[in-house]
Amino acid sequence: MVRASFWFSWILSLQVALFWLWGTPPATAFTPEQQLVLQAWRTVNQAYYDESFNHQNWWLTRDRTLKQQIPNEEAAYQAITKMMATLDEPFTRLLRPEQYRSLKVNTAGELSGVGLQIGVKADSKSIEVIAPIAGSPAAQAGILPHDVIVEIDAVPTSELTLDTAAVKMRGAKGTNVSLLIQTADRSPREIILIRQKIELNPVTAELHTENGRKIGYLRLAQFSAKAAQELSDNITKFKQQGATAYVLDLRNNPGGLVQAGVEIARQWLDDGTIVYTVDRKGAIDEIDANGTALTDAPLAVLVNEGTASASEILAGALQDNGRATLIGTKTFGKGLIQSLFDLPNGSGLAVTVAKYETPNHHDIHKLGITPDRIVPTPEISLEAAGTKQDSQYVAAIAALGIGS
Structure with missing residues (x-):
């Protein structure tokens, strides 16, 4: 009985020591919000194509993130987003439930909104047009590949992630969205588009x-x-x-x-x-x-x-x-x-x-x-x-x- 108590105390001491060394609690102590952050970290750790993780200590990034106060799901999303931003690579990103569902719908061949495929411009990190969908409101308005989207409904896209920008351009059929568009060296111009249900006939x-x-x-x-x-x-x-x-x-x-x-x-x-x-x-x-x-x-x-x-x-x-x-x-x-x-x-x-x-x-x-x-x-x-x-x-x- 004494030996069993000794081993239990030793394991508990080891957990406390690891917590002190790494700054994060043992797995059993994680809250659901921390577990969400940890699952995101693990996924990137196992799958991301750059093993240097943008020349940073990815374990240290994990520990710093988990030390933060993460009282609710929104705080978890913000923590994950901030953690992903350290990779400095815009295509690796968190997709909130509505964004994730929307992306799956798009690849299945359906889309609702103005009909723009967008990405992040490599040199300036601004949001640019990859291509308008054929026959969409964006294509009919003359928006071109490599055009930069400066604002969406008067909100600067510098304040938006790629996915939040996409979500802002979607909406109910018949509603308006205002885009401030920069084409090459021309002055930015405002384009008001009416959202439509876009059938992606490939x-x-x-x-x-x-x-x-x-x-x-x-x-x-x-x-x-x-x-x-x-x-x-x-x-x-x-x-x-x-x-x-x-x-x-x-x-x-x-x-x-x-x-x-x-x-x-x-x-x-x-x-x-x-x-x-x-x-x-x-x-x-x-x-x-x-x-x-x-x-x-x-x-x-x-x-x-x-x-x-x-x-x-x-x-x-x-x-x-x-x-x-x-x-x-x-x-x-x-x-x-x-x-x-x-x-x-x-x-x-x-x-x-x-x-x-x-x-x-x-x-x-x-x-x-x-x-x-x-x-x-x-x-x-x-x-x-x-x-x-x-x-x-x-x-x-x-x-x-x-x-x-």
Whole structure:
């Protein structure tokens, strides 16, 4: 009995000693709010692509955070947000329950609001447009890729996170939101948009006849869960209708599900590497084609400064394998991959888990992909895309050997 009491006292003393050394209580003493913070810390600790955690002691960051007063869930969110900010990498972030639900809905192919895909500008940390969604209020108002959003409803975006900015632009159909937009060197201008329910139909498909030849024109707006199957169905239909070449339009496609990009690459490539992913250990994972290409007909791909993320994976795979000619302007340059992780209370984390490289080991992040043929982006309406008014489309037809 004396020995059992001795061991119990020794273990308790060890716990107290560890608490004194590390400054945080043993796991059994954590409040639910602290446990939420700790789960967020553990997720980043295990998954984040930069093992140096922005050249900081990530354990020390944990202990400093847990020493704070965290009396409620809101305080926990603020603590997690502050902890993530030390990584100085905007794509790794906390998603509160409403933001997490919204992000999952978006990748499923539905969206409500003004129709803007946004990111954080690398040099200034300001919120910039990756691309407007085709047919959305933002696209109809002429908002362009790389435009900076200075204010949302008179609130400076310097005071907002990426996700709170996105939430502020969403809302009930028919309601207004005011954006102060900065385009390049022009003076900021106010744009008032009316929110709409935006249907993300990922694929627009048209069978064109150019100089007696049938051309399958496929515009891909986003890599949603539905995109690969819809594109496959349309390629199969165009083959049956006698298409002899294809134009794949990835302009202003901000990306989405990386797996959808891989599946679509396999629809065009029978063999070869699609993409390399590089994790925190420098380990390279190779994702390859698998012999399931739907057609070997000639292919031209349209890209521009709004072509980002999964779109760049697809464009890089087709270019480096010599499967397609890329036409347009240099792409956006987002080469980091995020995964989503659930937290216990319905919130979640988006965590950058790897970066990707093209089959020829080109690093895309902040660099983009340079097309085979540079053709400036024309100032045309969405309805004119893929017509003779569209200079990039005309250049793609010429690259396919079907010029007028």
